[in-house]
Structure formats: structure tokens, C-alpha cells
Amino acid sequence: MNEREIREVVVQGLEAGAVPGINRIEVRAAFLAGTSELPFAEFALDSLAQVELCIAIEAGLRIALSPADLRAYTSAGELVRALAAMRDA
Amino acid sequence: MNTEGGHLDAAAADTLSGRLRRHAERQGDVIALEDVAGRIAYRDLVRLVAGVARRLREAGVTPEACVGLTVRDEIDHLLTVLALLELGARQVVLASHAPATARLDLASRVGVTHVVGDIDSDRIAGASFIDVGALSVRASDDRPPAWSPTRPDAGALLLTGSGTTGRVKLLCFTQRDLAAQASHPPVDPRGGRLLQMASAEHNNAKRMRLYALHAGGTCVLRSGASLTAHGLCAALRPTWLELATVHAVALVAACRVEGRLPESTNVRVGGSRVPESLRRAIVEHATPRLHVSYGATEVGAVGVAAPSMHDTPDCVGRPMPGVEVEVRDEHGRPAAPGEPGDVRIRAPGMARTYVGDPEATARHFRDGWFVPGDVGSWTADGRLCIHGRRDDMMIMNGMNIHPFEVKRALEAHPQVAAAAAFPLASDVHGEIPVAAVELGPGATATAAALVAWARERLGARAPRRVFVVDAFPRNAAGKVLRNALAQALGVHVPPRAAGLPEDAR
Numbered sequence: 280m281n282e283r284e285i286r287e288v289v290v291q292g293l294e295a296g297a298v299p300g301i302n303r304i305e306v307r308a309a310f311l312a313g314t315s316e317l318p319f320a321e322f323a324l325d326s327l328a329q330v331e332l333c334i335a336i337e338a339g340l341r342i343a344l345s346p347a348d349l350r351a352y353t354s355a356g357e358l359v360r361a362l363a364a365m366r367d368a
Numbered sequence: 369m370n371t372e373g374g375h376l377d378a379a380a381a382d383t384l385s386g387r388l389r390r391h392a393e394r395q396g397d398v399i400a401l402e403d404v405a406g407r408i409a410y411r412d413l414v415r416l417v418a419g420v421a422r423r424l425r426e427a428g429v430t431p432e433a434c435v436g437l438t439v440r441d442e443i444d445h446l447l448t449v450l451a452l453l454e455l456g457a458r459q460v461v462l463a464s465h466a467p468a469t470a471r472l473d474l475a476s477r478v479g480v481t482h483v484v485g486d487i488d489s490d491r492i493a494g495a496s497f498i499d500v501g502a503l504s505v506r507a508s509d510d511r512p513p514a515w516s517p518t519r520p521d522a523g524a525l526l527l528t529g530s531g532t533t534g535r536v537k538l539l540c541f542t543q544r545d546l547a548a549q550a551s552h553p554p555v556d557p558r559g560g561r562l563l564q565m566a567s568a569e570h571n572n573a574k575r576m577r578l579y580a581l582h583a584g585g586t587c588v589l590r591s592g593a594s595l596t597a598h599g600l601c602a603a604l605r606p607t608w609l610e611l612a613t614v615h616a617v618a619l620v621a622a623c624r625v626e627g628r629l630p631e632s633t634n635v636r637v638g639g640s641r642v643p644e645s646l647r648r649a650i651v652e653h654a655t656p657r658l659h660v661s662y663g664a665t666e667v668g669a670v671g672v673a674a675p676s677m678h679d680t681p682d683c684v685g686r687p688m689p690g691v692e693v694e695v696r697d698e699h700g701r702p703a704a705p706g707e708p709g710d711v712r713i714r715a716p717g718m719a720r721t722y723v724g725d726p727e728a729t730a731r732h733f734r735d736g737w738f739v740p741g742d743v744g745s746w747t748a749d750g751r752l753c754i755h756g757r758r759d760d761m762m763i764m765n766g767m768n769i770h771p772f773e774v775k776r777a778l779e780a781h782p783q784v785a786a787a788a789a790f791p792l793a794s795d796v797h798g799e800i801p802v803a804a805v806e807l808g809p810g811a812t813a814t815a816a817a818l819v820a821w822a823r824e825r826l827g828a829r830a831p832r833r834v835f836v837v838d839a840f841p842r843n844a845a846g847k848v849l850r851n852a853l854a855q856a857l858g859v860h861v862p863p864r865a866a867g868l869p870e871d872a873r
Contacts, residue, residue: 287816291816291819291832294820294823295823295830295832297465325594326565327465327567330614330765330797333614333796333797334764334794334797334800334832335832337792337794337796337797337800338792338800338802338832338833339832339833343794343795343796344796345614345617345618345621345796346614346618347596347617347618347619347621347622348621
């Protein structure tokens with residue numbers, strides 16, 4: 280699975296959590312292209328959205344994270360790179 | 369019948385509304401609701417509830433009304449729930465996180481006449497909309513509480529259960545049912561401070577709050593605070609922290625970094641099977657005061673394993689006082705200790721039927737018992753153990769999801785020829801629903817588009833991943849072999865689902 284596909288999994292998780300803004304085409308396109316980081320501080324990632332993101336990651340990548348684990352990352356881009364490293368490990 | 373300003377008669381005295389009034393008279397200074405922003409004592413609670421009830425009446429809500437709630441704030445939500453109970457109107461949550469189509473479907477099934485909502489998009493076609501802001505829920509009301517007649521035996525609270533036929537099952541409880549259920553709560557709320565991590569929009573989390581208020585305890589509420597369970601415990605000092613498994617996993621992670629919970633905090637985990645590894649992790653990193661509960665929307669709380677009971681795998685304690693549990697073997701006889709069998713339950717205030725679903729009613733309510741479809745056993749000293757489900761229900765974070773509803777939603781897509789759903793085993797979430805589809809000739813639908821399609825129809829019950837395959841493995845009769853399909857896709861199904869039933873085609 281390449282980085283683009285991991286980004287798609289993360290986008291699906293953010294959509295499932297109804298994270299405001301993720302449905303905007305330009306926001307999604309920039310993130311999928313790797314030109315945007317999507318800092319979590321700029322998104323309302325509430326507890327439900329965190330759970331949904333973890334579920335999407337586990338369903339899509341078979342990597343089990345809890346919502347508390349997400350606090351180690353400041354942006355969706357940083358999370359994607361960490362997930363890629365976990366899959367390679 | 370009650371009269372304004374008068375004493376409660378016996379029938380109303382044990383309703384939730386009646387109990388709140390009694391608490392206001394006898395322990396008015398005790399805190400009923402508390403969040404990081406403030407506190408509401410029982411004396412003030414009944415005045416606030418009476419004010420909301422009065423404004424709901426002015427907005428046209430009568431005891432014959434059915435009111436949908438899309439109210440996100442915990443305190444606004446609970447005050448509106450209590451006001452509607454006082455009015456005697458039926459109520460159902462149209463959850464803010466559910467897709468608009470699912471909210472509309474549920475509203476039309478139960479005949480919603482009014483919607484109390486936060487924002488314009490909470491409106492439902494054909495129902496009067498009441499902006500929660502117009503109810504002035506937190507407004508001080510100096511007029512004495514107008515004690516309206518309650519209807520203890522009228523349907524009051526509609527709750528959603530699992531969906532076995534593509535639509536969620538519905539249960540309707542009266543005020544008297546709720547009071548009876550409150551007589552066997554999973555924890556004793558008297559004098560306690562209960563913090564539920566799940567939102568009040570969630571069926572059982574709402575009921576636990578109502579049980580606590582019935583007993584005169586204090587509901588400690590998140591109310592949008594961004595604090596974790598660990599942070600909330602430090603800030604609000606609950607005596608009981610009530611969690612689903614997903615919250616418990618997060619709590620363990622937080623405690624590894626931030627230290628153990630305060631000495632005064634007990635933890636109760638319920639909603640789905642709690643694996644031994646999670647029990648051990650909670651005890652090791654969070655608190656030794658771990659309680660694991662078992663119950664169902666249909667019957668309320670059934671049992672709770674105390675901290676001393678976790679050496680027995682799957683133990684959920686002894687049945688609560690007033691609750692009867694039987695484990696029956698394959699011949700319908702009481703199972704011997706240690707012998708797995710089918711669980712059936714009788715409990716005060718239990719449901720007797722699913723609303724508008726005679727087929728599911730016949731399957732799960734038999735001879736006065738509720739038959740949940742769980743497999744259990746007794747220990748030699750009378751403790752109940754729950755090992756899993758007899759059927760292929762998936763349980764994710766305490767939410768029951770039947771494969772059939774996922775299959776049906778996907779097969780409604782014009783390009784899908786056939787669909788099958790199965791659980792992906794998860795240590796964090798229990799089971800994650802996933803699905804596979806065969807597409808029709810010339811179809812171009814992508815997996816992502818099908819996930820979005822299902823999410824629009826099923827909301828949180830949607831499959832989180834869809835696999836598009838050329839052809840399902842089938843037996844000679846044409847039935848889909850879901851276990852073989854899951855194996856071919858590399859999906860690790862939970863051990864109890866390793867023998868997934870074949871899919872009828």
C-alpha cells in the first residue's frame with residue numbers, strides 16, 4: 280500500500296467522523312496529493328471523530344490505534360507518515 | 369393524578385418525575401448535574417425542568433405528541449428529556465451523528481410530531497421544529513414548578529436496538545418501566561458521582577443518567593469538554609467512571625503516561641465483551657476497582673463482576689437483585705455449571721415486544737423471557753459468564769450491528785449484485801463491520817463509493833471497509849461461504865465467528 284492509499288484511508292476515517300471541512304474538494308485534493316498536512320488543531324476532531332479515525336485505520340491498514348494514540352500526532356500528514364513506517368516495520 | 373403544587377399520589381411517586389420532586393424536597397442541596405462549567409442542585413433541577421416543560425407545552429407539545437431530540441449538549445439534552453417525561457409525551461433520539469436519511473426514517477416510523485433541535489439542519493419534514501434555544505433550558509424560572517399530570521403507564525421513551533432486518537429494532541418503555549429498571553442499576557448511584565463517557569444521545573448512557581437521577585445521585589457530565597476520561601476524573605472526581613471498551617483502551621493508554629486514576633474512582637466497563645487482556649491492563653495501569661457489567665437495552669442491567677471476580681474468564685457477576693437468568697442447554701434443560709448454553713433473562717421493567725416487528729419479537733421474547741442470543745455458563749458458585757453470541761451479530765464499541773442490515777444496504781446499490789458482511793476482530797473496538805460485494809456487469813462503483821453509500825444509509829452501523837471481488841465462494845446450493853470469503857480476503861474474524869453461518873441467497 281503506497282502513501283496515497285494510506286491518505287485515502289485517513290480521509291475515509293475523517294469523513295466517517297464528520298470532521299468539518301474534509302468534504303471540501305480542494306482540502307481533500309491537497310491532502311491526497313501530499314501538499315497539505317491537515318493540522319489537527321485546525322479541525323474539530325472530537326472524541327467521536329477520533330474513534331472513527333482509529334476504526335478506519337484498523338479496517339484499512341490493520342494497525343490498531345486507540346484515540347489516545349492519536350495525540351502523538353499534530354497533523355493528519357504526520358499520522359500518515361507514521362502509519363507508513365508502521366506498515367514497513 | 370397529581371395536581372399543581374399538591375402531593376404525589378402513589379402511582380406517580382415512583383416515576384422518574386415523581387422521584388425528582390421528592391429529591392428536591394428531601395435533599396434539595398444535593399447536586400444532580402455537574403460539568404466543568406457548573407452545578408445544578410435537585411432543588412433547581414425541578415424548577416428548570418418545569419420551565420422547559422411549560423415552554424414545550426406553549427410550543428404545542430401535548431401528551432399525545434412524539435418528540436424527536438437532536439440535542440447535542442448534555443445538560444440541555446437531559447433537561448429536555450426530563451421535561452418530556454413530565455409532560456407524558458413520547459420521545460426518541462434522532463442522533464446528531466446519524467445521517468439525515470436515517471433520522472427521517474426513524475422519525476417517520478415512530479410518528480414524530482415535533483423535533484427539538486440545535487440547528488436548522490436538524491429539521492425533519494412534516495414535524496414542527498422547536499429550537500432548543502427557544503426553550504431557554506438554563507433560564508432561571510422563579511415561578512413554582514407546575515406539576516403536570518404524569519402518565520406512568522403510557523409509552524414514554526423510545527429506544528433503538530440492533531437491526532436484524534435492515535432497520536433498527538425499537539423498544540418503548542413507560543415511566544413505570546424506567547423506574548423498575550432503575551431498581552436494578554449496574555452500580556448503586558445513591559450518594560455517588562457518575563461520569564459516563566458516552567453521550568446522552570446514546571441509549572444506554574442516557575438510561576444510566578436517568579437511573580442515577582432516580583436514585584438521587586449526581587450525574588457528572590462531559591458537556592463538550594475536551595478532557596480525556598483521565599482528565600475528567602482529575603477535574604470532577606467521579607466515584608464511578610462508566611466506559612465502553614473503546615474508552616477503556618484509551619484510558620489505559622492515558623494512565624500509562626499520566627498515572628493511575630484517583631483512589632476514589634471506580635471503573636465500570638460494559639456494552640460488549642471485555643477481553644481478559646483489557647481487564648488485566650485496566651487493573652495494572654488505571655485502578656484495581658474494576659467492575660465489568662452485562663445487560664441489554666431490552667432488560668437493563670443484568671449482572672456486574674466485582675473487582676474480585678476477574679480471575680474467571682468472561683465473568684459478569686451474579687444476577688442483580690430481582691433479575692432472573694437461566695442458561696439452557698441444547699435440549700432446553702438448565703445447563704450444569706461450566707456447560708455453555710443459551711441465556712434467557714427476566715427483569716423488572718423489561719420490554720415485552722419490539723415496536724412494529726412481530727418477527728423479532730417472536731424470536732427474542734418467549735414465554736415471558738428475553739432471549740438475547742448470548743451464550744453463557746454458570747460457575748460452581750453461581751456467577752454468570754458470557755462467552756459471546758449464538759448468532760452472527762457484530763458488536764462494535766457496544767453497538768450491535770447485524771450483517772443482514774449491512775448486506776441489505778449494499779445490495780440496494782444499483783451496481784451491486786451481491787453483498788456479504790462479516791466482523792474484523794479488533795482489540796480496541798471489539799469487532800469492526802466490513803463487507804465484500806460482487807458487482808453487476810459493466811459496473812464501475814469503487815470500494816470508497818460503496819463505503820460512502822452505506823454510511824449514508826446506516827450511519828455509524830456502516831461497514832468501515834468494502835472489498836470488491838470478482839466472485840464469492842459459494843456452496844453447491846449457491847449460498848455465500850462467508851468464512852471462506854473472509855479468509856480469502858485476509859480478514860481476521862473473531863474466534864466466536866470462525867464458523868460464520870452461510871449466507872442465504
